[in-house]
Amino acid sequence: MFQVGSFKAGGCGGTSRRAFLQASLGIPLLGQSLLAAEKRPAAKARSVILLWLWGGPSHLDTFDPKPTAPSTVRGPFATIQTRIPGIHFSELFPRLAARNDRFSLVRSNVNISNAHHIAGSIALCGSPGRGGDKDYQPNFGSIVQRLDKGRQDLPAFIAVGPGHLNTAAGDIEAYGGGIWGPAYDPFPVRCSEIDNVELPSLKLLEGQTISRLSDRSHLQRELEGINRLQNQQRPRQWTIDLQRAFRLVASKEGRHAFDISSEDEQTRGRYGRTQFGQSCLLARRLVEAEVPYIQVNWSEYVENIYDNRTDFGWDTHWLNFENMADRHGPILDRSLSALLDDLAERGLLDSTLVVAMGEFGRTPSISAKGGRDHWERCYFSIWAGAGIQPGIVVGESDSQGNDPLADPITPTTVGTTILDQLGIHSEQRASLRVLPGGKLIEPLL
């Protein structure tokens, strides 16, 4: 079932009905002319799916195990052989180990902050903010959104997950448009483990189903109702999201892309009936609908334990090993494996870049709390599809996973590589003043 609306937002006072309908159903996306003026070299990726492992997964307990390190470092998990001789993963990832000839692994990612909100912002936009934790560059997806000249009925940058990325200390800054403003923020979509896809932007239409909204006269009545609201405090982003949402629901194909219930049980089950699994499935549907940039968020909060807001992020200061064994490991193993298989079987992997990463890794040494703390000096990322050489490992960490032995991969390099695969090359990046001088992860290409 596709259900509409879910968060409390202000009204849309001050917007005329005509203007609103125009904005909702027909206006071109901002910045489109920028791209039209340029000649784009061929892109290897038509779409990108970024699986955002919010909170920072341990590299040692996942894809860069250190079985010969002391027990205070290596942790309790055994390692298993993958399809690539000599490459081992943690025992918690048997499915990915059985198909790592389908993807490649970077074991030498580095960040420059060990604070979630800062490192997360940097990892998602490629560079530090100006003047501390503010004035960040746009998210990679926001750059795509600005340049996209694709279909008008679907946003170019969609974030699938339980909500806006948060930490207990506050929101992440570089979630979207950054210094370009909220017009380039991702279009938020929520996807639950059982049946529902929600468009939080349409909360005002609480209780409406997508089929009812597809009735134009009904849609018009709803818009008139919204126009009667006179909330002077409405956030601008909400208005932009609402416009995008209406454009989407007015389109049959747009509605279909979000109708995850039209998938058969076998396919839905293959991804796992978890929020992350179903979000990955929705991402595949959005790729089919030619959405160029989809960010799937593992959780809303980084925290692993947080009373009634807990959604089990990867921030495993406590219970790293317990939740890795019971939850995080099996869910990631199943969902990512299913996504790669499904994309490949549908002939979409060659044109879809899949990247999985967090904002940093976790301390090689197990803490006094029995977990692992933040570690920005070395972590992993997974890369597949769209011209990425499969089955290789780029970079190597030292014997205890403290630091890369050579060639650290920075967030700038990550972002440059993602955009380059999408055909957004150095000239265009320079014209937009994003990721200046960024290098590519050459061994992957």
Next chain:
Amino acid sequence: MYRSQCLRQSLLILLLLAASPVPAAGPIEQLTDDGLLKRDPCFQPDGSSILFASRHRSPRMVLMKLELAKNKVIRLNPASNLVELAPSFAGNGTVLCYQRMTGNDQTTFVIENKQAGSSRQLSASEAVSWNVRISPLGDAVTYNLSGQIYLRSLESDAETQLTKSAGRNDWPAISPDGKQIAFSSSRDGDYELYLMGLDGSQPRRLTTASGLDMRPRWSPDGKQILFTSNRDGNYEIYLLDLESGKQQRLTRHQEQDNFACWHPDGKQLAWVRENQGRFDICRMPLANSAR
């Protein structure tokens, strides 16, 4: 459609079990069908219901009660908005213990005594205790704190650290007679099952398989232990006979089988099966040969 798939899988399992020389378990019965993420099932001591934690229409795992006669699932604490996990019973079911998340990196455990009409919320000496279980005798709880196992007397409130080994120690479970604790430890490499005295003395290794052996659960007569292992590729339920040391695989399934618990009659078990990506509680009898 889903039930028929489950039936087919059950039949397949039966066929596979029939092909093995000593069938250890009988037909599988699926007890829930909502498919929501589940963990920690635990039979009420009279066998009438199963408590378990489930992600019940929210980001939270909360305690649910499956009333077996009515085939009805209800929230155990409908007013609670905190994460609840790991229920376990003591005595004849009058005492219930479970874990509750109360804040950022804060957990507590709750001891409810229905007979006395009392409820206590206790904290361990550090903020996050995990895999809390009450002694069948109701006089103590065990838990994992920072990778070591602790015992806390419910009479004196004294907390004792039972393990101080290298590696991690987790999933403690006190035997029905209250004299031993089964647990998992990575002190010798990866997670294996161990046994120790209630004071932490004389730890003895029970399993040696490569891979993760975890979550031991004592049979009511104290002679056998159910546990989860990935030694054959993914999480399956195994049975260990303490006297003979014999280990039998009880489930054969391409997806996860985890969180096993004993029925109070000692003749059947329940656990969480992942089937087509959905998580449901299943039950099956143990064959006579396995008992």
